[in-house]
Amino acid sequence: MAILFTLAWRNLWRNKRRTLITVSSVLFTYLLAVALLSFMGGFQEQLTESMIRQDTGYLQVQDAMYLDEPSMDHIFEYGEEVREALAHFEDEIEYTVPRIRGFSLAAKEMSTRPAMVNGIVPEQEDQLRDLSGNMVQGEMFGMDDEYAVVGAGLAELLSLEIGDTIVLIGQGFQAVSATGKFRVGGIIEFSIPEQNNTMVYLPLEVAQWYFAAGNRLSNLLIMTGGKDQIRPLAAQIQQELDEEWYAVRTWKEIVPDMVELMEMQRLVYSLITWVFYIIVGFGIFGTILTMLYERMREFGILLSLGMRRYKLAMVTLTETVIIGLLGVFTGITAGIPLIYIFHRFPIRLSGGMADYMYSFGMEPAFRFIMSPGIFMTQGIIVFVITLFIGLYSMRKIFVMDVLDATRS
Amino acid sequence: MKTVIETKGLSKTYTNTAVPVEALKDISLEFKEGEFTAIVGPSGSGKTTFLNVIGGLDKPTKGKVIIDNVDIASMKESQLFDFRLKHIGFVFQAYNLIPVLTATENVSFIMLLQKRPKEEMNKRAKEMLEQVGLSDKLDVRPNKLSGGQQQRVAVARALASRPDFVLADEPTANLDTESAFNLLDIMARLNKEENITLVFSTHDQRVIDRARRVITLVDGAVDKDETFDRD
Numbered sequence: 056m057a058i059l060f061t062l063a064w065r066n067l068w069r070n071k072r073r074t075l076i077t078v079s080s081v082l083f084t085y086l087l088a089v090a091l092l093s094f095m096g097g098f099q100e101q102l103t104e105s106m107i108r109q110d111t112g113y114l115q116v117q118d119a120m121y122l123d124e125p126s127m128d129h130i131f132e133y134g135e136e137v138r139e140a141l142a143h144f145e146d147e148i149e150y151t152v153p154r155i156r157g158f159s160l161a162a163k164e165m166s167t168r169p170a171m172v173n174g175i176v177p178e179q180e181d182q183l184r185d186l187s188g189n190m191v192q193g194e195m196f197g198m199d200d201e202y203a204v205v206g207a208g209l210a211e212l213l214s215l216e217i218g219d220t221i222v223l224i225g226q227g228f229q230a231v232s233a234t235g236k237f238r239v240g241g242i243i244e245f246s247i248p249e250q251n252n253t254m255v256y257l258p259l260e261v262a263q264w265y266f267a268a269g270n271r272l273s274n275l276l277i278m279t280g281g282k283d284q285i286r287p288l289a290a291q292i293q294q295e296l297d298e299e300w301y302a303v304r305t306w307k308e309i310v311p312d313m314v315e316l317m318e319m320q321r322l323v324y325s326l327i328t329w330v331f332y333i334i335v336g337f338g339i340f341g342t343i344l345t346m347l348y349e350r351m352r353e354f355g356i357l358l359s360l361g362m363r364r365y366k367l368a369m370v371t372l373t374e375t376v377i378i379g380l381l382g383v384f385t386g387i388t389a390g391i392p393l394i395y396i397f398h399r400f401p402i403r404l405s406g407g408m409a410d411y412m413y414s415f416g417m418e419p420a421f422r423f424i425m426s427p428g429i430f431m432t433q434g435i436i437v438f439v440i441t442l443f444i445g446l447y448s449m450r451k452i453f454v455m456d457v458l459d460a461t462r463s
Numbered sequence: 464m465k466t467v468i469e470t471k472g473l474s475k476t477y478t479n480t481a482v483p484v485e486a487l488k489d490i491s492l493e494f495k496e497g498e499f500t501a502i503v504g505p506s507g508s509g510k511t512t513f514l515n516v517i518g519g520l521d522k523p524t525k526g527k528v529i530i531d532n533v534d535i536a537s538m539k540e541s542q543l544f545d546f547r548l549k550h551i552g553f554v555f556q557a558y559n560l561i562p563v564l565t566a567t568e569n570v571s572f573i574m575l576l577q578k579r580p581k582e583e584m585n586k587r588a589k590e591m592l593e594q595v596g597l598s599d600k601l602d603v604r605p606n607k608l609s610g611g612q613q614q615r616v617a618v619a620r621a622l623a624s625r626p627d628f629v630l631a632d633e634p635t636a637n638l639d640t641e642s643a644f645n646l647l648d649i650m651a652r653l654n655k656e657e658n659i660t661l662v663f664s665t666h667d668q669r670v671i672d673r674a675r676r677v678i679t680l681v682d683g684a685v686d687k688d689e690t691f692d693r694d
Contacts, residue, residue, distance in 0.1 A: 361576055
């Protein structure tokens with residue numbers, strides 16, 4: 056077998072320039088594909104993290120009907136049953152973030168605006184997303200306070216200042232009329248205009264009183280160590296809770312549109328990488344065909360001398376595989392530091408692009424993901440493509456007429 | 464003397480041409496061990512076809528090729544590969560060395576396919592290259608050798624595995640006079656020393672003058688079969 060490898064290896068270097076060009080084309084295609092997918096992976100990771108931190112948490116406990124109809128009619132009782140159920144999983148759960156939220160009308164004197172009233176526990180929100188870090192005036196309330204913090208946009212729309220009073224009118228639990236009058240103790244700024252112009256925060260218990268909700272919550276966000284294993288954990292928590300009243304949902308179930316969008320994005324990027332692969336595939340195929348046809352006579356002689364077809368076929372296959380492997384290994388060698396650089400030092404954005412990213416609550420930077428899976432998968436794909444091309448040359452050897460080949 | 468090759472009623476007709484061409488017509492011949500035979504005749508007389516058929520590279524339309532008591536004309540392709548490897552040495556007109564292998568590796572190649580022990584292979588390859596006067600070119604690749612030197616490596620390759628017979632298709636056709644004589648001297652010496660049967664197809668008078676048996680083919684049939692005492 057050593058001689059077969061020797062033959063294949065030396066054959067490749069008979070035309071150094073051609074082999075180097077082909078290996079380079081594999082290398083650059085591999086690098087492009089890995090860079091593209093690492094970029095996309097990084098972007099989606101950022102998007103997911105942002106969404107989990109801003110909105111969904113990894114898991115949520117909700118009323119069984121809240122997902123279909125997120126209203127005050129579908130809030131759930133945050134009592135002993137839920138607490139005990141979660142206590143079983145204290146090793147898996149890092150912390151929880153309770154929220155109650157509902158639409159109301161916010162008014163100051165003659166001005167009114169729609170508002171999203173949120174009852175929160177500030178310490179837990181800060182642990183999740185450093186909400187207090189967005190305060191621009193006043194202070195974030197404590198749980199003993201009874202004042203409101205409003206979005207900077209809403210404050211401007213209603214001409215609210217610290218110490219002013221805001222009146223909230225809405226619908227509470229079971230159609231109870233929700234009305235309240237609160238002092239504005241802080242103004243908070245968000246980069247997402249929708250949040251900035253509508254958010255009103257109240258201490259959780261104050262908001263529960265305002266909505267006449269007792270100890271009920273709209274959502275209880277559950278934060279775990281990461282995205283892995285959240286589906287089985289959701290199922291296990293669900294087993295501890297009455298399905299008729301409670302639903303434990305993963306972030307993917309809560310924002311299916313976003314998940315679909317990401318899947319679509321993944322598909323588009325995969326298609327682009329396949330276009331690269333088809334192009335490089337034809338490049339390798341061209342090289343292999345040239346190498347094959349310019350040596351037909353030589354192959355004929357080898358077969359005449361008594362070399363078995365399968366051995367000769369192995370030589371041509373090995374040549375193709377070496378090209379593929381050289382491309383992939385140099386690709387991995389060059390790719391790891393390259394992707395690491397973009398992972399460690401992301402591409403910073405400015406201007407409109409930065410604002411756009413901010414509007415999604417994301418850091419305005421493209422940070423590439425370092426995923427061994429991407430390097431491996433792309434390597435395997437290139438290897439399979441070269442193997443497939445190698446099979447063509449093998450087939451040619453098997454159907455070759457020895458005499459015709461020696462005369463060629 | 465032992466018969467190495469025997470052909471009985473050998474015919475070959477090419478039907479993949481506009482008009483069927485009878486390349487060989489009812490050829491019955493015997494080649495004895497240690498013979499130095501030249502197959503001669505004008506172009507298109509069937510010399511190369513005859514060599515291809517007795518070398519198992521082409522199948523006859525009719526007749527038998529008996530080597531070592533076996534009719535190779537009825538063998539399957541896979542059996543023929545092994546048969547050629549074991550019993551036949553080839554020398555081609557255009558040298559046809561493997562360009563990426565050194566002279567030693569080229570000479571060892573057939574023994575390598577025969578799975579001979581490495582030490583035996585290397586020893587024999589060096590010995591053969593010494594015999595053809597190329598002991599100073601052991602690690603040189605074919606592109607650094609002259610045509611005559613390449614053909615000598617090809618002869619060493621053909622003889623190294625000690626085949627039952629060697630078929631040489633116009634081996635001197637591409638050589639200058641000095642190289643041709645040099646090669647013929649070597650082949651004649653090896654024919655004697657190794658007692659290997661040599662069958663040449665040629666129209667080179669230099670080869671014909673060395674051959675102890677000359678078979679003339681005309682239009683695919685044996686026209687003359689003459690024996691000469693060259694000693």
